[in-house]
Amino acid sequence: MRIRMITPAARGSRSGNRATAERWARFLRAGGHRVDIAVEYGGEPADAMVALHAWRSADSVARFRADHPDHPVVVALTGTDLYRFQHTDPEVTQHTMALADRLVAIHEAAGADLPERFRARLTVILQGATPPPQGHRPVQREFRALVVGHLRDVKDPFRPALAARDLPADSRLRIHHYGLAPDEDWAAAARREAAANPRYQWHGEVAHWRVRRALSRAHLLVHPSRMEGGANAVGEAVVTGVPVLASDVPGNTGLLGVRYPGSFPVADTAGLADLLLRAEREPDFYEALATHCRMRAPLFSPEREAAAWRALMDELAAR
Structure with a gap:
């Protein structure tokens, strides 16, 4: 599939959102998908969308869903989505959740803070990490x-x-x-x-x-x-x-x-x-x-x- 990945963080940003988007894109490319990363969706051809941040990517998700009503949409929920914006701006945040075929969270407790009607759409995928090559050798002086x-x-x-x-x-x-x-x-x-x-x-x-x-x-x-x-x-x-x-x-x-x-x-x-x-x-x-x-x-x-x-x-x- 051609996947349009949306993240609020622009190319060159050192934010966690950008690093996460680039890592997920590598996984999907290794699986045979074509992935382009952008800050917003501008009507480009795509078979699917993966959007980081329900609130910040709301416009992109809504436009993609309007342009491609039958194409899959995945929305990755951030901490601010779960614990801030769905309470301070529930209309926008929960509307984006409603447009998604799947919601992804990166910790196991996320489901408890989702409205019940969205829990069946939730997939938890913990972020992977690799140990440093030098192993764990704590300092001795402190x-x-x-x-x-x-x-x-x-x-x-x-x-x-x-x-x-x-x-x-x-x-x-x-x-x-x-x-x-x-x-x-x-x-x-x-x-x-x-x-x-x-x-x-x-x-x-x-x-x-x-x-x-x-x-x-x-x-x-x-x-x-x-x-x-x-x-x-x-x-x-x-x-x-x-x-x-x-x-x-x-x-x-x-x-x-x-x-x-x-x-x-x-x-x-x-x-x-x-x-x-x-x-x-x-x-x-x-x-x-x-x-x-x-x-x-x-x-x-x-x-x-x-x-x-x-x-x-x-x-x-x-x-």
Whole structure:
């Protein structure tokens, strides 16, 4: 099939949406499909559409459905679709869902937040990740926790730094944060925190290979988001063998499991500080986190993700 893939992120963007679209396009091309990626649909010939983001891609989905009422449409739901826009702008977001033949989510808890009438259309496809070639070799000079995510309110980016401030003086824990500051105010806030907090270091935005290398040298990944659609960094940590401490929002529990022992309530500084100290000082607790992640690791196989996408599109093509 000729597939038109729509993503809000333009060519050259380093956003997660663009990286996701390009990865899915590679899977589908390997399955024999022709895939073109665009920011919007302009009436180009296509046999099917895959659109990332129900709200942001609403116009493209509506136009494609009007032009090709019998051609399959797949809409991939983001965290903002599920946890923001379907509540703040339900008319647009849920109309796009209604136009789709299939909805795709990238974490297992997404169905609970969909209107019941759409749940039968939902396919969950977790994002695949590969371990770094150097394996997992944590540094020895400190107990290192990584934060991977841009500096935005929804990511609650300084929660780990605040939690680290509350640790005992003899704790060896250090927070290393990798992520873009979208403006100078955020950058200044990160620099102020680093200056005031010797346990926190902000590295800014770096190439993905450098993040993967840093992950291989860390003891923990901390993912404190207030709202999350299913972060690729969590899957990368799991397959690398790095235990995760994560806020208990659906986008995290849908990747790690609802009974994951490393979950903490959103914005709970004291709760996160307790988990950080336990991970550092209680080998049995750290091993429980690591064991749980090892059990989840096969779910993040890139081959599994690719096969799921090809099976979905082949099913729709056969219809």
